Amino acid sequence: MSDIPEENSEGDEQSSTTLTLNLRGTPVLDRMAxxxxxxxxxLRKLTRRPPVSTASSVRIGKNPxxxxxxxxxxxxxxxxxxxxQVCVLTLSTS
Numbered sequence: 001m002s003d004i005p006e007e008n009s010e011g012d013e014q015s016s017t018t019l020t021l022n023l024r025g026t027p028v029l030d031r032m033a034x035x036x037x038x039x040x041x042x043l044r045k046l047t048r049r050p051p052v053s054t055a056s057s058v059r060i061g062k063n064p065x066x067x068x069x070x071x072x073x074x075x076x077x078x079x080x081x082x083x084x085q086v087c088v089l090t091l092s093t094s
Contacts, residue, residue: 016043021067021081023058025051036075038067043084055080 018041022033029051032039058080061067070078 017041017085018043018046019064019067019083019085020046021071022055022076022078023051023080023082024055033080034076036071036078038071046082058082060084 019038020029020041021038022036023039024030024033029039059082061081061083064083064085067081067083070081
């Protein structure tokens with residue numbers, strides 16, 4: 001039995017990242033939201049210590065191009081967005 005993780009199409013909470021736009025709750029996220037720029041968080045950071053949002057709703061999506069396009073079009077005026085990006089880990093034991 002090996003301690004090396006097997007390939008996982010769902011990723012895990014540390015290697016899976018989220019692309020966020022206008023999500024607030026920490027000094028860094030607040031600054032990025034003020035600028036209307038996307039931020040990258042690990043899924044672990046987002047789920048274990050979630051930022052406190054002042055928005056009435058946060059939109060969730062799968063396509064990382066959406067927060068990037070919303071930043072280009074609407075900047076700091078966009079609704080808060082969160083998009084999960086999955087990083088698939090493949091290790092060889094040979």
